[in-house]
Amino acid sequence: MRQAGPKFETTDEVDFVIVGSGAAGGVLAKELSSNGFRVVVLEQGPYLTPDQFDHDDLHVFFENALTNKPQLQPTTFRKTSQDKANPQPAVMYGRCVGGSSVHFTANYWRFHEIDFIERSKHGPVAGTGFADWPIPYADLEPYYTKVEWEVGVSGLAGASPFDPPRSKPYAYPPLPVKSGGVIFERAAQKLGWHPFPAPMAILSKPAAGRGACVHCGYCLGFGCEVGAKSSTLASVIPIAERTGRCEIRPDSNVFRIETNERGRVTGVAYFDSQKRQQFQKAKVVVVSANGAETPRLLLLSTSKLFPNGLANSSGLVGKYLMPNSFLEVFGVYEHPLNDYKGAAVSRILHDFYEAGAQNGYCGGGGLDSRLAVTPVGFGLGGLPSDAPTWGSAYKSLLREYFTRTMSVSTHGTSLPVESNSFSLDPDLKDTWGLPALRVTYTDHPDDLKNTAFLMARALEIHQAAGARKTWHQPIQETQFFVHLLGTCRMGNDSKTSVINADHRAHDVPNLFLCDGSSFVTSGRGQPTMTIQALAYRAADRITVLAKRGDLSV
Amino acid sequence: MASEQNRRDFLIQAGAGLSAAWLSANWPAILSAAQHAHKAAQAVAPAKFEVLTPEQAVEIDAITGQIIPTDDTPGARQAGVVYFIDRALKTFASGQKEAFADGLAQVQAKTKELFPPVQKFSAASPEQQIAVLKALENTPVFGLFRFATVIGFFCDPARGGNRSEVGWKLIGFDSSHVFQPPFGYYDKDYPGWQPNPADASKK
Numbered sequence: 001m002r003q004a005g006p007k008f009e010t011t012d013e014v015d016f017v018i019v020g021s022g023a024a025g026g027v028l029a030k031e032l033s034s035n036g037f038r039v040v041v042l043e044q045g046p047y048l049t050p051d052q053f054d055h056d057d058l059h060v061f062f063e064n065a066l067t068n069k070p071q072l073q074p075t076t077f078r079k080t081s082q083d084k085a086n087p088q089p090a091v092m093y094g095r096c097v098g099g100s101s102v103h104f105t106a107n108y109w110r111f112h113e114i115d116f117i118e119r120s121k122h123g124p125v126a127g128t129g130f131a132d133w134p135i136p137y138a139d140l141e142p143y144y145t146k147v148e149w150e151v152g153v154s155g156l157a158g159a160s161p162f163d164p165p166r167s168k169p170y171a172y173p174p175l176p177v178k179s180g181g182v183i184f185e186r187a188a189q190k191l192g193w194h195p196f197p198a199p200m201a202i203l204s205k206p207a208a209g210r211g212a213c214v215h216c217g218y219c220l221g222f223g224c225e226v227g228a229k230s231s232t233l234a235s236v237i238p239i240a241e242r243t244g245r246c247e248i249r250p251d252s253n254v255f256r257i258e259t260n261e262r263g264r265v266t267g268v269a270y271f272d273s274q275k276r277q278q279f280q281k282a283k284v285v286v287v288s289a290n291g292a293e294t295p296r297l298l299l300l301s302t303s304k305l306f307p308n309g310l311a312n313s314s315g316l317v318g319k320y321l322m323p324n325s326f327l328e329v330f331g332v333y334e335h336p337l338n339d340y341k342g343a344a345v346s347r348i349l350h351d352f353y354e355a356g357a358q359n360g361y362c363g364g365g366g367l368d369s370r371l372a373v374t375p376v377g378f379g380l381g382g383l384p385s386d387a388p389t390w391g392s393a394y395k396s397l398l399r400e401y402f403t404r405t406m407s408v409s410t411h412g413t414s415l416p417v418e419s420n421s422f423s424l425d426p427d428l429k430d431t432w433g434l435p436a437l438r439v440t441y442t443d444h445p446d447d448l449k450n451t452a453f454l455m456a457r458a459l460e461i462h463q464a465a466g467a468r469k470t471w472h473q474p475i476q477e478t479q480f481f482v483h484l485l486g487t488c489r490m491g492n493d494s495k496t497s498v499i500n501a502d503h504r505a506h507d508v509p510n511l512f513l514c515d516g517s518s519f520v521t522s523g524r525g526q527p528t529m530t531i532q533a534l535a536y537r538a539a540d541r542i543t544v545l546a547k548r549g550d551l552s553v
Numbered sequence: 554m555a556s557e558q559n560r561r562d563f564l565i566q567a568g569a570g571l572s573a574a575w576l577s578a579n580w581p582a583i584l585s586a587a588q589h590a591h592k593a594a595q596a597v598a599p600a601k602f603e604v605l606t607p608e609q610a611v612e613i614d615a616i617t618g619q620i621i622p623t624d625d626t627p628g629a630r631q632a633g634v635v636y637f638i639d640r641a642l643k644t645f646a647s648g649q650k651e652a653f654a655d656g657l658a659q660v661q662a663k664t665k666e667l668f669p670p671v672q673k674f675s676a677a678s679p680e681q682q683i684a685v686l687k688a689l690e691n692t693p694v695f696g697l698f699r700f701a702t703v704i705g706f707f708c709d710p711a712r713g714g715n716r717s718e719v720g721w722k723l724i725g726f727d728s729s730h731v732f733q734p735p736f737g738y739y740d741k742d743y744p745g746w747q748p749n750p751a752d753a754s755k756k
Contacts, residue, residue: 056709179737189749197746215732335738375707375726390620402724
């Protein structure tokens with residue numbers, strides 16, 4: 001299955017080296033190589049192909065087959081900068097060619113217009129660095145459309161009255177509704193709300209050598225064996241390799257971006273699969289290593305000219321971490337739903353996208369109906385917290401509930417708080433001897449209010465639907481991070497942002513950063529669609545600059 | 554994919570449900586996935602224990618047999634959870650051998666303490682066994698056994714547990730891995746998405 005791209009020598013100064021092959025890196029690789037540039041993509045994880053994917057929970061969830069490895073890459077967590085951080089798994093991201101787009105759930109709603117201008121509309125929020133984006137929704141619209149058609153998104157245009165304007169319908173019709181989706185839709189309509197078919201980056205029809213969804217239900221956490229889930233591995237990376245100008249180099253762990261005496265980047269140093277140090281020369285470096293590893297790499301790349309880390313004159317590299325809130329509210333119903341079948345989510349609603357404005361806080365969210373749990377996961381934690389955990393009673397509840405349970409999940413805003421951050425741990429090292437990632441995080445009170453508001457709406461849906469029993473996860477402080485947003489934010493002012501609207505580092509003209517770290521606000525969840533729209537737009541901007549000769553060192 | 558049989562079912566159903574063009578485009582990948590699954594299935598738990606002593610295996614079988622008991626349906630024993638644990642300790646959980654040995658010692662100590670002169674958990678009556686586990690319910694050792702039992706009961710059978718898919722059958726999980734709607738009771742006869750009718754009447 002693997003397409004053979006070209007091989008470049010490390011001493012060959014390629015046009016672009018891209019760090020990371022995930023949602024953003026894969027798109028940039030495809031666009032830049034298609035535009036005639038020579039590209040090397042360095043991916044820290046392995047190059048897996050669909051025949052190596054399986055439905056084995058142990059492999060995926062306990063052996064971290066597709067994700068970062070806590071044994072090799074420990075992390076630490078603390079609530080505030082006054083605390084000493086404790087070693088604990090705090091971050092999860094995809095670690096294979098395709099990055100997190102391989103294991104994600106594939107929810108692909110677009111951000112709304114408000115997400116880009118909310119600071120102006122809402123006003124300042126105490127304790128935050130709340131800001132507008134330097135680009136409005138309209139600038140990204142063509143690129144959202146490009147994602148839907150090139151990467152592959154299924155959905156129904158015009159079905160949500162809250163959707164932002166779009167120039168084209170979805171590329172594929174919506175995936176089939178599940179029983180949970182029907183329950184959600186009927187109840188939400190009864191309440192006067194506006195449920196609609198979930199936009200999903202999963203093909204509902206076969207196309208371009210990729211299979212249509214077979215509704216196996218193994219999306220969240222797993223790789224797709226039929227290529228229906230629109231990872232960059234399934235969608236754009238094969239196109240990049242077919243240009244003959246893009247090498248995907250797996251098992252390459254970048255630890256330093258090198259700069260010369262003029263403050264320009266010259267390439268990147270990395271450990272290969274044998275832990276040997278290598279150096280790839282490049283005219284331009286693009287970092288798409290995700291919102292945790294992108295700032296970490298900059299902070300690791302100190303030098304005489306950049307004593308606080310590369311591109312960090314603002315001091316904001318790693319700051320303003322936003323993970324999105326997420327909470328599941330479960331209901332059990334009279335008849336079997338079998339919601340373990342099919343893509344995780346089939347119906348969502350955006351009636352509360354701007355709920356905070358009417359309820360005394362800043363933010364809002366979306367709700368969706370889902371069940372994304374395997375039998376192992378259900379056995380370990382699928383029952384209500386007051387249910388028995390072993391013995392005959394446990395067994396009979398499992399038997400009754402597994403096919404009859406669904407969740408209404410809440411997805412919400414995280415406000416940008418400067419002290420919420422990724423930084424280098426002063427003590428703990430990873431297996432390569434590099435400082436481990438340290439997370440500092442305390443939820444903003446508005447984010448918790450928002451979660452409580454959305455949770456109440458989710459309960460209303462279950463009640464309106466006649467659930468026999470409902471329960472929910474507790475509203476907890478966030479200590480585990482999957483959406484990694486805002487940590488090298490975009491802006492026009494080099495004092496209050498790390499990159500400009502072209503994704504170019506304010507401090508380094510031939511360095512670009514593009515991934516979740518570029519976000520200025522968090523949206524209401526489901527960031528990958530916007531990461532990819534940004535990546536398509538960044539590729540256009542970078543191409544213009546490169547063809548104009550602006551990037552020559 | 555669970556086993557070779559499941560993989561074969563997958564192929565048959567995929568063939569019935571999908572276009573020929575899709576199949577020809579993806580056949581090499583599926584075939585290679587099938588071989589992968591076949592190899593995994595051959596590696597299913599041996600009849601002999603490789604890490605656990607026979608005495609330890611008897612105790613673990615008894616403990617896991619109370620966590621997911623056999624009643625009108627199969628439990629941890631029929632699922633071969635003890636074989637799953639043995640294999641786990643040999644492979645991906647090799648670092649936990651001591652934790653299991655220590656856990657067994659704690660269970661034995663609690664049995665002796667509560668029900669002298671019974672010397673071993675496996676020798677206690679079912680009621681006594683339940684009482685011992687209840688006494689340990691909130692301890693890490695119980696957490697360890699429960700975690701291993703649940704995983705061994707519901708895991709991919711290629712991992713040595715969930716034999717004959719007894720765990721999946723109990724909860725109604727169909728391992729075909731290829732489905733067509735309707736999936737459940739509530740999406741039967743779904744007429745297709747419509748805007749909220751309440752909005753239409755407002756206009």
